[in-house]
Amino acid sequence: MGSCLSIYNTWGCPLKNQSIDFSQIQRVLVAKLRHHGDVLLSAPVFSVLKKYYPHLEVDAYIYSETLPMLEGHPAISKFVLYDKKWKKLAKHRRFLEEWKLLKEIRRGSYDLVINLTEGDRGAVAAKVSRAPYAIGFDPQGSGMMQKEKCYTHLIKHTPKPRHTVEKQLDALRCLGLHPKEEERDLFFHIPEEARLRVETLLHENGVDEGQFIQVHPVSRWMFKTLPVKTIVEVLHFLHDQGKQIVLTASPDPLERKMNKEIVSLAPFAIDLSGQISLKELGAMIKMSQMLLSVDSVPMHLASALKKPTVVIFGPTCEQNWGPWRNxxxxxxxxxxxxxxxxxxxxxxxxxxxxxxxLSSQSIIQAVEEVLEFKVLSKVGCLSSLVSEEL
Structure with a gap:
């Protein structure tokens, strides 16, 4: 097995012949140790690798809680799972658990490790794996010392906003693999049991499939949410138009509390907060007429499912995280x-x-346009913006 190289040009990739011969590669480990939405946005990397090189066995190294985002992806052979609960263990127990996981990675006999996360954990996995090739983002002095020596290839950071999907596909470009635009779609698998569970849940609440608007007004980062008053104004407008409204949220107490407050002011809305799994969340989005959401996981699921969506962005960047190819x-x-x-x-x-x-009217305008199929954004481009100038 090869060792990490240390010769790079100023752009981050090797000085010469940055491409690799994939015919000599058999096993690949792709690390994406981030949150749910981030993990879903890595799906095209697996799809492209398998499409161009069907002989590859591609494994995914992710947090166990994010497994539903990639579970069922046809290009993934196996999952290597890091349990975030280990971080709360005593130091010696945490070390033992992490060491067992690293031994599993070593036994994987990987020929290529792709770390799509800037953190140290993926870099350590690349080093421990002894893979002949390893690629990761240029640490630029952050994280552990000499992190760049864990890699044979470095991904250059872009100075301007660039969608996260494209940033992750840069890992493949740096290896000489340039995917076509139509090959960059997201993928999310919905098992039959999830579909049936949501079908039953909707029926029990008197909601008609394909005739309701799913509203996900919350995020694990509450500073990305709208004021309750604004949401309620939008919901009342939709209700007056004869639309059924279904509210969703994670089991997080803060998210459920906010949705409970919304329902107290819009009692016609069906609140299913905390009642569905991530796979069921995807199934519900697929069964809806459209999704109204803040910058959160459901927006990315809607992109994977090509579902009409209105998404509100505040302090985060739609150019980095906005709807993808939807x-x-x-x-x-x-x-x-x-x-x-x-x-x-x-x-x-x-x-x-x-x-x-942000006015409720700007949101209502976008919802009306989506419901009337007036969206003119092109496939593969970021959506049109409905903006207010203050």
């Missing part, structure tokens, strides 16, 4: 000089002015 998607945001700032509210307050001052 022609029926609209992004609602504001043209403010300070956004995107990625801050937990203005001045760290937990509340973002770009969301608190």
């Amino acid at each position: 022609p029926g998607a609209r992004v609602v945001t504001q043209k403010l000089s300070c956004r995107p700032c990625y801050q937990p509210g203005c001045g760290g307050s937990g509340k973002s002015d770009c969301l608190t001052t």
Whole structure:
């Protein structure tokens, strides 16, 4: 097995012949140790590898809690799972668990490791694997010392906003594999049991498949959410138009509390917060007429399923995280000089002015356009923006 190389040009890739001979590669490990949405956005990397080189066995190294995002992906042979609960163990027990996992990676006899995360854990896996080839993002001095020596290839960071899917596909480009635009779709598998469970749940609540609007107004990062008043105004408009409304959220107490407050002011909405799994969330989105969401996992699921979507962006960047290759998607945001700032509210307050001052009318306008099939955005491009200038 080869060792890590240390000769790079100023752009991050090897000096000469950055391509590799995939005919000599048999086993690949792709690491993506991030949150649910981030993991789903890595799906095209697996698809492209398997499409161009069907002989490859491609494994995924992810957090166990994010397994539903890639489970059932036809290009993935096996999952190597890191349990985030280990982080709460005593140091010696955590070390033992992580060491067992690294031994599993070593036994994998990988020929190529692709680390799609900037963190150290994927870099350590690349080093421990002893793979002849390993690629990761240029650490630029961050993380553990000499992290770059864990890799034979480095992915250059782009100075301007670039969608996360494209950033991850840069790992393949750096190896000489350039996917076509139509090959960059997301993939999300919905098992039959998830579909049947959602079908039953909707029936029990008197909701008609294909005739309801799914609203997911919450995020694990609450500074990305709209004021309750704004959401309620939109829901009342939709209700007046004869639309059925289904609210969803994770089991997180803060998310459920917010949806409960919304329902107290819009009692016609069906609140299914915390009642469905991630696979069932995908099934529900597929059965809906459209999705209305903030920047959160459901937006990415809707992109994978090509479901009409209106998504609200505040402090985060739609160019990095917006709907991907979804022609029926609209992004609602504001043209403010300070956004995107990625801050937990203005001045760290937990509340973002770009969301608190966003009018319900701009959201309603986008919803009307989506429902009337007036979206003109092209496949593969970011959605059109409905913006307010303040």
